[in-house]
Amino acid sequence: MRILVAEDHRVLARTIATGLRRQAMAVDIAGTGDAAERMCLLTAYDVLILDRDLPVMTGDEVCRRLRELQDPPRILMLTAAGELTDRIYGLTALGADDYLAKPFDFAELVARVRALSRRAPKPPPTVLRFGSISLEEARHEVSVDGRPLELTPKEFAVLHLLLVAGGAPVSHDELIRTVWDEYLDRRTSAVRATVSRLRVKLGDPGLIAADKEEGYRLCD
Structure with a gap:
């Protein structure tokens, strides 16, 4: 947001x-x-x-x-x-x-x-799913194969953006614009570090793929 x-x-x-x-x-x-x-x-x-x-x-x-x-x-x-x-x-x-x-x-x-x-003509679904991942926006709850995860606000926001993309790549700059703000140095390692922690919590490093040109995306 x-x-x-x-x-x-x-x-x-x-x-x-x-x-x-x-x-x-x-x-x-x-x-x-x-x-x-x-x-x-x-x-x-x-x-x-x-x-x-x-x-x-x-x-x-x-x-x-x-x-x-x-x-x-x-x-x-x-x-x-x-x-x-x-x-x-x-x-x-x-x-x-x-x-x-x-x-x-x-x-x-x-x-x-x-x-x-939340006041939008076509609000997004309350629950977002991709493969084994489920995210409930209203309650800020995430689970993988039914296993609940404890995520930080930034980790939650990054995962939310990736789920909204539905497997399409999300660029490094888009993550900064949406999850962080204009004052974050584009060269920072904050995005990479957050994604790395998120991979560990999801339990499968392969669930989030990284591409130097396109950015990050969810994988089946």
């Missing part, structure tokens, strides 16, 4: 980003409204966490502009303006998909982001 946090308070933005990354989300940060709009035009984000009070271009204007796109990201307004009239205005006049007032509980923020990401 790819998330953009548009927040000019640097400490809060980094705190939110760090917390979401621990939930296996790829997170980028924008400190101004114009940067947030530009990044949304360049990248297909699943959810935009948007502060209303942004410099250069307000969050309200960003929301209005993005709503004109054919396929805009889901917008969660996260703001200190938490009165009932503010919430109604954000959801109706501005067209936000959800509205959360500061201060907030982080667990609720995560739940709202996940709920927004």
